[in-house]
Amino acid sequence: MIYKKSLFNKEIRQSYIDSLSSRKRLSFMCLFLAMMTIVVYLLLQIMYDSVITELMPELMLPSYFTIAYIYNWVAYIFFASYFMAKYQSLTLSEISENKWYMLSKMGYNSIAIILYKMLTSISIVLGVYAVGFVIAMLVASILKFTMVWGYFLPSLASGALNVLIAIELILVISLFSDNKSTAKNRFIVALIICEVLKVISGYYRLVTNKVLMVDIANLFNPKFSVYPTLALTAAVILPLFAYLGARRKSNFYSLKNEVGGVTIVSYNDNRVIYPSKRGRHSVFSLPALLAKILLMLILLGSIAFNVLILIASLGSSTKEFSIFGYIPYIIKSSTMETAIYKNDLAVFKKIDSQYPLKAGDIVLFTSEKDSNEVFIMSVVRSDDDKVVADYLKYPVLVGSGELQETVNRNRVYGLFFGNYRIAGAIILFINTFPGRVLTLFVPLIMLFFYNQIIDFYKKLKNR
Numbered sequence: 196m197i198y199k200k201s202l203f204n205k206e207i208r209q210s211y212i213d214s215l216s217s218r219k220r221l222s223f224m225c226l227f228l229a230m231m232t233i234v235v236y237l238l239l240q241i242m243y244d245s246v247i248t249e250l251m252p253e254l255m256l257p258s259y260f261t262i263a264y265i266y267n268w269v270a271y272i273f274f275a276s277y278f279m280a281k282y283q284s285l286t287l288s289e290i291s292e293n294k295w296y297m298l299s300k301m302g303y304n305s306i307a308i309i310l311y312k313m314l315t316s317i318s319i320v321l322g323v324y325a326v327g328f329v330i331a332m333l334v335a336s337i338l339k340f341t342m343v344w345g346y347f348l349p350s351l352a353s354g355a356l357n358v359l360i361a362i363e364l365i366l367v368i369s370l371f372s373d374n375k376s377t378a379k380n381r382f383i384v385a386l387i388i389c390e391v392l393k394v395i396s397g398y399y400r401l402v403t404n405k406v407l408m409v410d411i412a413n414l415f416n417p418k419f420s421v422y423p424t425l426a427l428t429a430a431v432i433l434p435l436f437a438y439l440g441a442r443r444k445s446n447f448y449s450l451k452n453e454v455g456g457v458t459i460v461s462y463n464d465n466r467v468i469y470p471s472k473r474g475r476h477s478v479f480s481l482p483a484l485l486a487k488i489l490l491m492l493i494l495l496g497s498i499a500f501n502v503l504i505l506i507a508s509l510g511s512s513t514k515e516f517s518i519f520g521y522i523p524y525i526i527k528s529s530t531m532e533t534a535i536y537k538n539d540l541a542v543f544k545k546i547d548s549q550y551p552l553k554a555g556d557i558v559l560f561t562s563e564k565d566s567n568e569v570f571i572m573s574v575v576r577s578d579d580d581k582v583v584a585d586y587l588k589y590p591v592l593v594g595s596g597e598l599q600e601t602v603n604r605n606r607v608y609g610l611f612f613g614n615y616r617i618a619g620a621i622i623l624f625i626n627t628f629p630g631r632v633l634t635l636f637v638p639l640i641m642l643f644f645y646n647q648i649i650d651f652y653k654k655l656k657n658r
Contacts, residue, residue, distance in 0.1 A: 221323060228273060228327035232266040233334055239265075241627050245538045246616030253403040260346045260405050262335040263328070267354035267402075270324050274358045275386060278365045279379050285316060285362075286369035287437065288378070290444045305445040313366060313437060320362045324355055345409035352411055353402050356426050360389065363433035370440040389426075398422040520545045522559065522609055524571070525622060530586040531557065531571060535611070540619040541571070543609035550610065552577040558584060559609030560602050570600060571611075580604050 239247070239254050248255045253264050278285055283292070287309070328351055364385045365378070372378035393399060401420045407413040415423050516523060522543045529537045534557055543559050552558065552574050560582070562568040572584035585599040624630040 221319070224323050225327040225330055228266065228270050228323070229330035229334055231273075232262060232269050232331045235265050235269060236262060236335075238624075238629055241629070242538075242620045242624050245620035245623050246536070247620045253405075256405075257338065257340055258346075258405070259332060259335060259340050259343060260350070260408065262331055262338075262340075263346055263350035263354075264403065266328055266331045267350065267357065270327060270354055271357050271361070274320060274324070275361055275382075278361065279382065282365070282369070282375050282378060286365055286378070287312060287441045287444075288369040288372075288375065290370070290441060306442060309438060309441040309445065313434060313441075316362055316366060317359065317434070320358055321355055324358050325351065328354065343409070346405075349408045349411040349414050350402075353408075353414055353423065356423060356430065359430050360426050360433075361386065363430060363437065366437045367433055367440065370437065370444055392425070393422050396420045396422040396425075517545065521612060524559075525619060526571070526614075530588055530590075531573070532588045534573070534587060535571070535614050536616065538619045538623050539614040539616050540622060541614040542612045544612045545608060546610050548605040548607070552582065552607065552610075557611035558582070558607050560584065560600075560607040562600075563602055563606070572600060575599070577604070582607055 236254075242248075243255055253261060255261065282288065289312070332347065365382050368378050368381045368385065372381060397420045401407055401414070401423075407419060413419055415427065417424055522545060524541045524543065526535050526537055526539050526541050535541050554574055554576055556574045556577075558572065558574055560570055560572070562570065570584070573587050575583040575585050577583070580603060581601060582604055583599065583601050585596065589595055589598065625633070
């Protein structure tokens, strides 16, 4: 590695981009983050009429607020992954890897190198994040949301603070780790701790509140959450730790000459002998273990999702699928709210004509006119041979009681057992083209190209 006249330009070219087309690739990163945000938003909209909208409205609202929130998550995950993938060139691990040894002998100032390295790392990350944020907002304008300028600055500040903490953590961790596997493991643990602190401090309640996130002052108000204040304090302190640690370590250079099972190290022209360290086998490393667990979960999840697809396709008014006496249905209307919502997976237990029914029970029964037509209604009253049932929620233009049904008791064959709203949302998603691609084609590709994926992961890990 040769530092040219401009250390700043060198870091942009060498540390972040592996070719001279650095500006183009940085621009691509910005565009990728923005477009990925829009893709995630559109995919989530597939599940709009499901429980997801109630559980996580911040991900589903037709608003710039939602786009900003999704972008912050996309950027955070992207940068965290990128830091680990490009660990050796992005961090201060260059010092312990002897990449600065010849530079110091050539008269380069190690303090200047440290400062430029840190400055470039932080400025590039924040620059890419900010430009990507602006592009995402501009692209989102085609969705014709109502413009609320108040969301922009607080959302930008919260997301920038997250990626800033991430890059500063990896810089500091690189100085106190013996190898990149250890550093990556510590980085993952540090990010998990940050997420736990966010949850405990109420950070997510703050950043998902549309009213509070209009004013940036609320972001740093301890009344709502202390995490942003703690993170801002850490953002000031961590670079100081990184600088002091790098300055101390820059005085220490390993020649990496193996003599009799020991490593000879030069320190201020005095030779000190340290035992060579034996690395653990890669199969036991946390990243390798997590990768294998993730692959297994994806494959098992794909099988489970496709079983749900089978249930969804068979559980309809014309075809019925029974599992050990239980009948699943995907509800396609809102007539049974608030007991069963649209797109819920509802399960009914099979019953015979002797099963006692009471008012309020939700039942399955066939029509008197067409035995292939199935109704789901709530029992109004039940006699020995007749059942009167009605919907819980009527359409706007239909009067109450107009759709009430009276059927023979022997036509009632199912009693409501329970509804599973998250499962219904999953089925809703995987019945779409993107869902089918993710749950069918991706796992198949992973099965057929398993060895190539593992080889790629090993190469990525050794970078």
